[in-house]
Amino acid sequence: MCRQSLKEWKQAIDANRKMFYFKKGEMLCYEGDEVNGIFFVYSGTVKVHKKWGTDKELIVRFAKKGDIVGHRGLGTTTTFPISATALGPVSACYIDLQFFLTTLKINQDFLFQLMIFFADELKESESRMRNLAHMPVKGRIAQALINLKEKFGCDKNGYIDITLSRQDMASYTGTTYETVFRILTEFIEDNAIEVSGRNIMLKDIRKLLSFV
DNA sequence: TCATTAACCTTGC
DNA sequence: GCAAGGTTAATGA
Structure with missing residues:
Protein backbone atom coordinates (compact mmCIF):
# COMPACT_ATOMS: atom_id res chain seq x y z
CA MET A 1 0.00 0.00 0.00
CA CYS A 2 1.47 3.36 -0.89
CA ARG A 3 1.75 6.13 1.68
CA GLN A 4 -1.00 8.26 0.27
CA SER A 5 -3.62 5.54 0.07
CA LEU A 6 -2.74 4.26 3.51
CA LYS A 7 -3.23 7.74 4.91
CA GLU A 8 -6.54 8.15 3.15
CA TRP A 9 -7.63 4.76 4.34
CA LYS A 10 -6.73 5.53 7.93
CA GLN A 11 -8.58 8.83 7.82
CA ALA A 12 -11.62 7.12 6.43
CA ILE A 13 -11.38 4.48 9.13
CA ASP A 14 -11.24 7.14 11.83
CA ALA A 15 -14.52 8.49 10.58
CA ASN A 16 -16.22 5.10 10.46
CA ARG A 17 -14.67 3.02 13.15
CA LYS A 18 -15.99 1.95 16.46
CA MET A 19 -13.48 0.87 19.05
CA PHE A 20 -14.29 -2.13 21.16
CA TYR A 21 -12.45 -3.39 24.20
CA PHE A 22 -12.56 -7.02 25.22
CA LYS A 23 -11.46 -8.70 28.41
CA LYS A 24 -9.77 -12.07 28.52
CA GLY A 25 -12.17 -14.77 27.45
CA GLU A 26 -14.70 -12.41 25.89
CA MET A 27 -15.78 -13.16 22.35
CA LEU A 28 -15.56 -10.76 19.43
CA CYS A 29 -17.93 -12.74 17.29
CA TYR A 30 -19.75 -16.03 17.36
CA GLU A 31 -19.83 -18.75 14.76
CA GLY A 32 -23.13 -18.48 12.94
CA ASP A 33 -23.72 -14.80 13.75
CA GLU A 34 -24.76 -12.41 11.05
CA VAL A 35 -21.82 -10.53 9.52
CA ASN A 36 -22.27 -6.78 9.75
CA GLY A 37 -18.64 -5.76 9.68
CA ILE A 38 -15.12 -6.88 10.37
CA PHE A 39 -12.60 -6.38 13.16
CA PHE A 40 -9.11 -4.98 13.00
CA VAL A 41 -7.08 -6.03 16.02
CA TYR A 42 -5.36 -2.98 17.53
CA SER A 43 -3.72 -4.63 20.49
CA GLY A 44 -3.73 -7.98 22.24
CA THR A 45 -4.16 -11.46 20.83
CA VAL A 46 -7.27 -13.17 19.57
CA LYS A 47 -7.83 -16.85 18.88
CA VAL A 48 -9.95 -17.69 15.88
CA HIS A 49 -11.66 -21.01 16.37
CA LYS A 50 -14.31 -23.24 14.96
CA LYS A 51 -16.55 -25.96 16.35
CA TRP A 52 -15.42 -29.42 15.46
CA GLY A 53 -18.01 -32.09 16.07
CA THR A 54 -20.25 -31.60 19.07
CA ASP A 55 -18.03 -30.30 21.85
CA LYS A 56 -14.56 -30.05 20.37
CA GLU A 57 -13.03 -26.90 19.02
CA LEU A 58 -10.23 -26.37 16.57
CA ILE A 59 -8.19 -23.21 16.68
CA VAL A 60 -7.84 -22.06 13.09
CA ARG A 61 -5.30 -19.32 13.69
CA PHE A 62 -4.23 -16.57 16.05
CA ALA A 63 -4.71 -12.92 15.22
CA LYS A 64 -2.46 -10.27 16.69
CA LYS A 65 -2.08 -6.52 16.35
CA GLY A 66 -2.76 -5.48 12.76
CA ASP A 67 -4.60 -8.63 11.76
CA ILE A 68 -8.14 -8.84 10.47
CA VAL A 69 -10.82 -10.96 12.09
CA GLY A 70 -14.15 -11.81 10.53
CA HIS A 71 -13.18 -11.15 6.92
CA ARG A 72 -14.24 -14.62 5.95
CA GLY A 73 -17.82 -13.53 6.26
CA LEU A 74 -17.15 -11.47 3.16
CA GLY A 75 -18.03 -14.24 0.74
CA THR A 76 -21.47 -15.33 -0.33
CA THR A 77 -22.28 -16.50 3.18
CA THR A 78 -23.72 -13.88 5.50
CA THR A 79 -22.73 -15.51 8.77
CA PHE A 80 -19.38 -15.87 10.52
CA PRO A 81 -17.84 -19.27 9.83
CA ILE A 82 -15.69 -18.85 12.95
CA SER A 83 -15.74 -17.58 16.51
CA ALA A 84 -13.12 -15.22 17.90
CA THR A 85 -12.11 -15.03 21.56
CA ALA A 86 -9.75 -12.60 23.29
CA LEU A 87 -6.75 -14.33 24.90
CA GLY A 88 -6.00 -11.26 26.98
CA PRO A 89 -7.12 -7.64 26.99
CA VAL A 90 -7.88 -6.78 23.37
CA SER A 91 -8.76 -3.54 21.66
CA ALA A 92 -10.27 -3.95 18.25
CA CYS A 93 -11.72 -1.59 15.74
CA TYR A 94 -14.98 -2.55 14.11
CA ILE A 95 -15.54 -1.54 10.51
CA ASP A 96 -18.99 -1.50 9.03
CA LEU A 97 -19.26 -4.04 6.23
CA GLN A 98 -20.79 -1.65 3.73
CA PHE A 99 -18.03 0.86 4.31
CA PHE A 100 -15.44 -1.87 3.98
CA LEU A 101 -16.88 -3.13 0.69
CA THR A 102 -17.08 0.39 -0.70
CA THR A 103 -13.45 0.97 0.22
CA LEU A 104 -12.47 -2.21 -1.58
CA LYS A 105 -14.09 -0.93 -4.75
CA ILE A 106 -12.39 2.43 -4.57
CA ASN A 107 -9.03 1.70 -3.03
CA GLN A 108 -7.01 -0.50 -5.38
CA ASP A 109 -3.97 -0.65 -3.12
CA PHE A 110 -6.05 -1.78 -0.20
CA LEU A 111 -7.70 -4.41 -2.35
CA PHE A 112 -4.29 -5.64 -3.39
CA GLN A 113 -3.08 -5.84 0.22
CA LEU A 114 -6.16 -7.73 1.21
CA MET A 115 -5.64 -10.19 -1.63
CA ILE A 116 -2.08 -10.84 -0.46
CA PHE A 117 -3.41 -11.33 3.06
CA PHE A 118 -5.97 -13.85 1.80
CA ALA A 119 -3.35 -15.68 -0.27
CA ASP A 120 -0.97 -15.97 2.69
CA GLU A 121 -3.72 -17.15 4.95
CA LEU A 122 -4.90 -19.73 2.45
CA LYS A 123 -1.39 -21.02 2.07
CA GLU A 124 -0.96 -21.35 5.82
CA SER A 125 -4.36 -22.94 6.17
CA GLU A 126 -3.62 -25.54 3.49
CA SER A 127 -0.32 -26.42 5.07
CA ARG A 128 -1.98 -26.79 8.47
CA MET A 129 -4.68 -29.04 7.02
CA ARG A 130 -2.02 -31.22 5.45
CA ASN A 131 -0.09 -31.39 8.70
CA LEU A 132 -3.16 -32.26 10.76
CA ALA A 133 -3.95 -35.08 8.39
CA HIS A 134 -0.51 -36.59 7.88
C1' DT B 1 -7.60 -9.49 52.24
C1' DC B 2 -9.60 -13.91 52.65
C1' DA B 3 -12.63 -17.60 51.31
C1' DT B 4 -14.98 -19.82 47.77
C1' DT B 5 -15.27 -21.42 43.21
C1' DA B 6 -13.96 -22.38 38.66
C1' DA B 7 -10.48 -23.39 35.40
C1' DC B 8 -6.47 -25.47 34.41
C1' DC B 9 -2.43 -28.71 35.06
C1' DT B 10 -0.38 -33.16 36.11
C1' DT B 11 -0.34 -37.90 36.75
C1' DG B 12 -1.60 -42.73 36.89
C1' DC B 13 -4.24 -46.12 34.94
C1' DG C 1 -8.81 -41.05 26.75
C1' DC C 2 -10.74 -40.87 31.47
C1' DA C 3 -10.67 -39.73 36.13
C1' DA C 4 -8.57 -38.11 40.39
C1' DG C 5 -5.99 -34.95 42.86
C1' DG C 6 -3.27 -30.82 43.02
C1' DT C 7 -2.49 -25.97 41.72
C1' DT C 8 -3.54 -21.48 40.12
C1' DA C 9 -6.54 -17.75 38.83
C1' DA C 10 -10.83 -15.25 39.28
C1' DT C 11 -14.60 -13.59 41.91
C1' DG C 12 -17.19 -11.56 45.51
C1' DA C 13 -17.84 -10.25 50.27
Whole structure:
Protein backbone atom coordinates (compact mmCIF):
# COMPACT_ATOMS: atom_id res chain seq x y z
CA MET A 1 0.00 0.00 0.00
CA CYS A 2 1.47 3.36 -0.89
CA ARG A 3 1.75 6.13 1.68
CA GLN A 4 -1.00 8.26 0.27
CA SER A 5 -3.62 5.54 0.07
CA LEU A 6 -2.74 4.26 3.51
CA LYS A 7 -3.23 7.74 4.91
CA GLU A 8 -6.54 8.15 3.15
CA TRP A 9 -7.63 4.76 4.34
CA LYS A 10 -6.73 5.53 7.93
CA GLN A 11 -8.58 8.83 7.82
CA ALA A 12 -11.62 7.12 6.43
CA ILE A 13 -11.38 4.48 9.13
CA ASP A 14 -11.24 7.14 11.83
CA ALA A 15 -14.52 8.49 10.58
CA ASN A 16 -16.22 5.10 10.46
CA ARG A 17 -14.67 3.02 13.15
CA LYS A 18 -15.99 1.95 16.46
CA MET A 19 -13.48 0.87 19.05
CA PHE A 20 -14.29 -2.13 21.16
CA TYR A 21 -12.45 -3.39 24.20
CA PHE A 22 -12.56 -7.02 25.22
CA LYS A 23 -11.46 -8.70 28.41
CA LYS A 24 -9.77 -12.07 28.52
CA GLY A 25 -12.17 -14.77 27.45
CA GLU A 26 -14.70 -12.41 25.89
CA MET A 27 -15.78 -13.16 22.35
CA LEU A 28 -15.56 -10.76 19.43
CA CYS A 29 -17.93 -12.74 17.29
CA TYR A 30 -19.75 -16.03 17.36
CA GLU A 31 -19.83 -18.75 14.76
CA GLY A 32 -23.13 -18.48 12.94
CA ASP A 33 -23.72 -14.80 13.75
CA GLU A 34 -24.76 -12.41 11.05
CA VAL A 35 -21.82 -10.53 9.52
CA ASN A 36 -22.27 -6.78 9.75
CA GLY A 37 -18.64 -5.76 9.68
CA ILE A 38 -15.12 -6.88 10.37
CA PHE A 39 -12.60 -6.38 13.16
CA PHE A 40 -9.11 -4.98 13.00
CA VAL A 41 -7.08 -6.03 16.02
CA TYR A 42 -5.36 -2.98 17.53
CA SER A 43 -3.72 -4.63 20.49
CA GLY A 44 -3.73 -7.98 22.24
CA THR A 45 -4.16 -11.46 20.83
CA VAL A 46 -7.27 -13.17 19.57
CA LYS A 47 -7.83 -16.85 18.88
CA VAL A 48 -9.95 -17.69 15.88
CA HIS A 49 -11.66 -21.01 16.37
CA LYS A 50 -14.31 -23.24 14.96
CA LYS A 51 -16.55 -25.96 16.35
CA TRP A 52 -15.42 -29.42 15.46
CA GLY A 53 -18.01 -32.09 16.07
CA THR A 54 -20.25 -31.60 19.07
CA ASP A 55 -18.03 -30.30 21.85
CA LYS A 56 -14.56 -30.05 20.37
CA GLU A 57 -13.03 -26.90 19.02
CA LEU A 58 -10.23 -26.37 16.57
CA ILE A 59 -8.19 -23.21 16.68
CA VAL A 60 -7.84 -22.06 13.09
CA ARG A 61 -5.30 -19.32 13.69
CA PHE A 62 -4.23 -16.57 16.05
CA ALA A 63 -4.71 -12.92 15.22
CA LYS A 64 -2.46 -10.27 16.69
CA LYS A 65 -2.08 -6.52 16.35
CA GLY A 66 -2.76 -5.48 12.76
CA ASP A 67 -4.60 -8.63 11.76
CA ILE A 68 -8.14 -8.84 10.47
CA VAL A 69 -10.82 -10.96 12.09
CA GLY A 70 -14.15 -11.81 10.53
CA HIS A 71 -13.18 -11.15 6.92
CA ARG A 72 -14.24 -14.62 5.95
CA GLY A 73 -17.82 -13.53 6.26
CA LEU A 74 -17.15 -11.47 3.16
CA GLY A 75 -18.03 -14.24 0.74
CA THR A 76 -21.47 -15.33 -0.33
CA THR A 77 -22.28 -16.50 3.18
CA THR A 78 -23.72 -13.88 5.50
CA THR A 79 -22.73 -15.51 8.77
CA PHE A 80 -19.38 -15.87 10.52
CA PRO A 81 -17.84 -19.27 9.83
CA ILE A 82 -15.69 -18.85 12.95
CA SER A 83 -15.74 -17.58 16.51
CA ALA A 84 -13.12 -15.22 17.90
CA THR A 85 -12.11 -15.03 21.56
CA ALA A 86 -9.75 -12.60 23.29
CA LEU A 87 -6.75 -14.33 24.90
CA GLY A 88 -6.00 -11.26 26.98
CA PRO A 89 -7.12 -7.64 26.99
CA VAL A 90 -7.88 -6.78 23.37
CA SER A 91 -8.76 -3.54 21.66
CA ALA A 92 -10.27 -3.95 18.25
CA CYS A 93 -11.72 -1.59 15.74
CA TYR A 94 -14.98 -2.55 14.11
CA ILE A 95 -15.54 -1.54 10.51
CA ASP A 96 -18.99 -1.50 9.03
CA LEU A 97 -19.26 -4.04 6.23
CA GLN A 98 -20.79 -1.65 3.73
CA PHE A 99 -18.03 0.86 4.31
CA PHE A 100 -15.44 -1.87 3.98
CA LEU A 101 -16.88 -3.13 0.69
CA THR A 102 -17.08 0.39 -0.70
CA THR A 103 -13.45 0.97 0.22
CA LEU A 104 -12.47 -2.21 -1.58
CA LYS A 105 -14.09 -0.93 -4.75
CA ILE A 106 -12.39 2.43 -4.57
CA ASN A 107 -9.03 1.70 -3.03
CA GLN A 108 -7.01 -0.50 -5.38
CA ASP A 109 -3.97 -0.65 -3.12
CA PHE A 110 -6.05 -1.78 -0.20
CA LEU A 111 -7.70 -4.41 -2.35
CA PHE A 112 -4.29 -5.64 -3.39
CA GLN A 113 -3.08 -5.84 0.22
CA LEU A 114 -6.16 -7.73 1.21
CA MET A 115 -5.64 -10.19 -1.63
CA ILE A 116 -2.08 -10.84 -0.46
CA PHE A 117 -3.41 -11.33 3.06
CA PHE A 118 -5.97 -13.85 1.80
CA ALA A 119 -3.35 -15.68 -0.27
CA ASP A 120 -0.97 -15.97 2.69
CA GLU A 121 -3.72 -17.15 4.95
CA LEU A 122 -4.90 -19.73 2.45
CA LYS A 123 -1.39 -21.02 2.07
CA GLU A 124 -0.96 -21.35 5.82
CA SER A 125 -4.36 -22.94 6.17
CA GLU A 126 -3.62 -25.54 3.49
CA SER A 127 -0.32 -26.42 5.07
CA ARG A 128 -1.98 -26.79 8.47
CA MET A 129 -4.68 -29.04 7.02
CA ARG A 130 -2.02 -31.22 5.45
CA ASN A 131 -0.09 -31.39 8.70
CA LEU A 132 -3.16 -32.26 10.76
CA ALA A 133 -3.95 -35.08 8.39
CA HIS A 134 -0.51 -36.59 7.88
CA MET A 135 1.88 -35.53 10.58
CA PRO A 136 2.27 -37.36 13.88
CA VAL A 137 1.18 -35.44 16.96
CA LYS A 138 4.76 -34.78 18.00
CA GLY A 139 5.52 -33.15 14.65
CA ARG A 140 2.37 -31.06 14.79
CA ILE A 141 3.22 -29.70 18.22
CA ALA A 142 6.81 -29.01 17.16
CA GLN A 143 5.55 -27.21 14.05
CA ALA A 144 3.00 -25.25 16.09
CA LEU A 145 5.71 -24.05 18.50
CA ILE A 146 7.89 -22.91 15.61
CA ASN A 147 4.94 -21.14 13.94
CA LEU A 148 4.02 -19.37 17.16
CA LYS A 149 7.58 -18.22 17.67
CA GLU A 150 7.74 -16.88 14.11
CA LYS A 151 4.45 -15.08 14.46
CA PHE A 152 4.74 -13.66 17.95
CA GLY A 153 8.48 -13.53 18.53
CA CYS A 154 10.03 -13.68 21.97
CA ASP A 155 9.76 -11.52 25.06
CA LYS A 156 12.80 -10.11 26.80
CA ASN A 157 13.43 -13.38 28.62
CA GLY A 158 13.40 -15.43 25.44
CA TYR A 159 9.97 -16.99 25.93
CA ILE A 160 7.50 -17.03 23.06
CA ASP A 161 5.48 -13.85 23.38
CA ILE A 162 2.09 -15.47 23.71
CA THR A 163 0.52 -17.18 26.70
CA LEU A 164 -1.45 -20.24 25.77
CA SER A 165 -3.12 -22.76 28.03
CA ARG A 166 -2.44 -26.43 27.30
CA GLN A 167 -6.07 -26.56 26.26
CA ASP A 168 -5.47 -23.96 23.57
CA MET A 169 -2.31 -25.70 22.44
CA ALA A 170 -4.33 -28.89 22.12
CA SER A 171 -7.09 -27.18 20.13
CA TYR A 172 -4.47 -25.63 17.86
CA THR A 173 -2.71 -28.92 17.15
CA GLY A 174 -5.80 -31.11 16.98
CA THR A 175 -5.04 -33.28 19.99
CA THR A 176 -5.87 -33.51 23.69
CA TYR A 177 -4.30 -31.49 26.46
CA GLU A 178 -2.87 -34.62 28.11
CA THR A 179 -0.98 -35.42 24.94
CA VAL A 180 0.25 -31.83 24.68
CA PHE A 181 1.54 -32.05 28.22
CA ARG A 182 3.34 -35.36 27.65
CA ILE A 183 4.95 -34.24 24.44
CA LEU A 184 6.05 -30.94 25.94
CA THR A 185 7.64 -33.00 28.73
CA GLU A 186 9.48 -35.06 26.09
CA PHE A 187 10.70 -31.88 24.41
CA ILE A 188 11.95 -30.62 27.77
CA GLU A 189 13.80 -33.89 28.38
CA ASP A 190 15.32 -33.59 24.91
CA ASN A 191 16.45 -30.08 25.85
CA ALA A 192 14.56 -28.71 22.85
CA ILE A 193 12.40 -26.33 24.86
CA GLU A 194 12.16 -24.78 28.30
CA VAL A 195 8.87 -24.19 30.07
CA SER A 196 8.07 -21.75 32.84
CA GLY A 197 4.43 -21.80 33.83
CA ARG A 198 2.57 -21.21 30.59
CA ASN A 199 5.55 -19.64 28.88
CA ILE A 200 7.59 -21.67 26.46
CA MET A 201 11.10 -21.00 25.21
CA LEU A 202 12.50 -22.74 22.13
CA LYS A 203 16.06 -23.79 22.88
CA ASP A 204 16.85 -26.07 19.97
CA ILE A 205 14.79 -25.44 16.87
CA ARG A 206 16.79 -27.98 14.86
CA LYS A 207 15.75 -30.68 17.28
CA LEU A 208 12.14 -29.63 16.94
CA LEU A 209 12.43 -29.62 13.17
CA SER A 210 13.66 -33.21 13.27
CA PHE A 211 10.15 -34.24 14.38
CA VAL A 212 8.43 -32.28 11.61
C1' DT B 1 -7.60 -9.49 52.24
C1' DC B 2 -9.60 -13.91 52.65
C1' DA B 3 -12.63 -17.60 51.31
C1' DT B 4 -14.98 -19.82 47.77
C1' DT B 5 -15.27 -21.42 43.21
C1' DA B 6 -13.96 -22.38 38.66
C1' DA B 7 -10.48 -23.39 35.40
C1' DC B 8 -6.47 -25.47 34.41
C1' DC B 9 -2.43 -28.71 35.06
C1' DT B 10 -0.38 -33.16 36.11
C1' DT B 11 -0.34 -37.90 36.75
C1' DG B 12 -1.60 -42.73 36.89
C1' DC B 13 -4.24 -46.12 34.94
C1' DG C 1 -8.81 -41.05 26.75
C1' DC C 2 -10.74 -40.87 31.47
C1' DA C 3 -10.67 -39.73 36.13
C1' DA C 4 -8.57 -38.11 40.39
C1' DG C 5 -5.99 -34.95 42.86
C1' DG C 6 -3.27 -30.82 43.02
C1' DT C 7 -2.49 -25.97 41.72
C1' DT C 8 -3.54 -21.48 40.12
C1' DA C 9 -6.54 -17.75 38.83
C1' DA C 10 -10.83 -15.25 39.28
C1' DT C 11 -14.60 -13.59 41.91
C1' DG C 12 -17.19 -11.56 45.51
C1' DA C 13 -17.84 -10.25 50.27
